[in-house]
Amino acid sequence: MQISRTSRSISFALVFSLLAMFLTGCSETPxxxxxxxxxxxxxxxxxLISMTADTPFFITLMxxxxxxxxxxxxxxxxEYAADDPALQSRQIQKMMDDKVSAIFINPVDASIVxxxxxxxxxxxxxxxxxxxxxxxxxxxxxxxxxxxxxxxxGIYMTQALNGKGMIxxxxxxxxxxxxxxxGKGFNRAMSKATEIEIIARESADFNQAKGKVVFASMLADxxxxxxxxxxxxxxxxxxxxxxxxxxxxxxxxxxxFDAVEDAVKALQAGDLAAxxxxxxxxxxxxxxxxxxxxxxxxxLPNFIPVDLALITR
Numbered sequence: 500m501q502i503s504r505t506s507r508s509i510s511f512a513l514v515f516s517l518l519a520m521f522l523t524g525c526s527e528t529p530x531x532x533x534x535x536x537x538x539x540x541x542x543x544x545x546x547l548i549s550m551t552a553d554t555p556f557f558i559t560l561m562x563x564x565x566x567x568x569x570x571x572x573x574x575x576x577x578e579y580a581a582d583d584p585a586l587q588s589r590q591i592q593k594m595m596d597d598k599v600s601a602i603f604i605n606p607v608d609a610s611i612v613x614x615x616x617x618x619x620x621x622x623x624x625x626x627x628x629x630x631x632x633x634x635x636x637x638x639x640x641x642x643x644x645x646x647x648x649x650x651x652x653g654i655y656m657t658q659a660l661n662g663k664g665m666i667x668x669x670x671x672x673x674x675x676x677x678x679x680x681x682g683k684g685f686n687r688a689m690s691k692a693t694e695i696e697i698i699a700r701e702s703a704d705f706n707q708a709k710g711k712v713v714f715a716s717m718l719a720d721x722x723x724x725x726x727x728x729x730x731x732x733x734x735x736x737x738x739x740x741x742x743x744x745x746x747x748x749x750x751x752x753x754x755x756f757d758a759v760e761d762a763v764k765a766l767q768a769g770d771l772a773a774x775x776x777x778x779x780x781x782x783x784x785x786x787x788x789x790x791x792x793x794x795x796x797x798x799l800p801n802f803i804p805v806d807l808a809l810i811t812r
Contacts, residue, residue, distance in 0.1 A: 542573040542601075544790050545594035547587055549607045549630065549675070550705065552579045555759040556731070556779050557605075560629070563783030571791050573600075580607050582672060582704060588614040595621050601638075601790040602626070608674045609633040624793055628786050629779075631676040639799045641786050645680035648775040648807045649730075652681075652754050653688025655773050655809060656726050659752045662692055664725030667699040667717050669710055669738060671730035678702070681730045681756060698724070703734045710737025718745045726752035732762035732774055739770055758810055766812045773811040781805050 546564060548557050561577060568575040576599070580587035584607040591614040594602050601624040604611065615635030618625050628641045656666065668685065671678030689695060699717050703709040710729060718724065718741060729735035735755030742748040748770065755762050758776035765771035782805050793799055 542571075542791065542794060543597070543599045544568065544573060544575050544601050544603065544787060545597070545599040546575060546577045546603045546628075546786070547590050547594070547605060548577060548579050549582060549587065549605045549672070550579065551581050552577075554733070555761065556733075556757050556777070559759070560779035560783040563780030564787050565783075566780075567784040567787040571787065573787065573791060575787065582607055582706075584608050584610045587611060591615070591618055594618075595623055599623065600794055603628050603786050603790070604632065605629045606632050606675065608672060611635075624790070626786065626790065626793075628782055629677065633676075637801075638793055639789055639801060639803050641782055641789060641803045641805065643777045643782070643805050643807050645677055646684040646687075648756060648777070649681035649684025649686075650688045651684070651807065651809045652728050652756060652773070652775050653685040653692075655811065656685075656728055656752065656754055657688065657692040657695060659754075659772055660695060660725055663694040665696050665698045665721070665723050666726040666728065667701075667714075667721070667724055668697055669713060669727060669729035669734045670700055670702040671705045671734075673702050675705075678705075678730050685728055703729070703737065705731045705733055707733040707737040710734030711741045712737075714738035715741040715745070718742065718747060724751055726754065728754045730756055732757040732759045735771065735774070736761055736765065739765065758808075763810070766810060769812055771812065773809060776808045776810050778805050 550557055564575055578590040587607050595618060602618055603626045605628055611632060612634035615625050615632055619636045624638050626638050631640050670682055689697060698721055701713050703713040727738050729738060732755040735753050739748060739753055742751055752772045754772055755774040758774045762771055762774045785803060789799055789803060
């Protein structure tokens with residue numbers, strides 16, 4: 500009987516112990532499962548681009564981003580605003596609705612700030628690339644130093660014209676950081692060239708067709724133009740086309756920015772004098788890499804610069 504009671508006692512203790520372990524396990528399962536899901540959930544990075552999917556600079560940039568994403572095992576989704584700031588704001592909301600892990604924005608213009616602030620409130624990390632934002636909380640900005648690039652173009656223009664002449668400037672989208680910064684650097688350099696006069700400035704929205712139209716108008720208004728600097732290669736290629744049609748391409752020094760494939764071909768052909776080379780594929784690669792680091796808890800600098808180089812014929 501003593502042995503029997505002891506057996507029953509041991510059996511009851513074992514049952515209660517197993518029951519306690521089971522209940523404890525049940526109470527921890529949702530939390531553990533949630534944490535596991537959090538750790539294994541795929542990283543999805545949204546990239547919002549100011550222009551269109553067929554813009555050469557952004558084709559190369561997205562190629563770099565996609566290759567790095569594949570290497571790291573993360574997903575990249577892209578939206579293109581076609582220079583429509585209202586559309587880009589809606590795209591930010593769509594990215595938030597789609598539960599992306601981080602958002603990269605190449606802003607159309609300064610009006611994007613309220614949408615960035617909404618993403619901040621939702622706790623979605625926001626980065627900018629190529630173009631900066633005028634407000635909101637930004638983890639990091641990945642870009643070339645556009646001010647330095649504009650200054651490089653200005654110094655080259657001064658040298659190409661031997662310090663004398665009349666020039667025009669084709670500006671990018673008004674209030675976009677790239678246009679503001681490239682213009683700032685270029686005009687800083689030109690302010691030191693006392694015998695060079697900037698006789699006209701006008702925005703062509705970083706667009707090749709608009710660049711052609713705007714420069715054609717400048718050619719009609721100004722019988723002498725010795726040089727033209729455009730804030731990107733699309734506009735300088737448009738200007739070059741307009742000059743060809745007017746029969747004046749041999750009289751003008753053409754300087755662009757970006758070193759896209761068609762601009763490099765124009766350099767090799769002797770039509771374009773110089774372009775400031777960005778590294779769009781590197782901007783894309785570093786963007787994805789930076790997002791992955793941030794989402795792992797690593798700290799990042801506010802600005803991550805990508806090197807520039809001046810390419811001449």
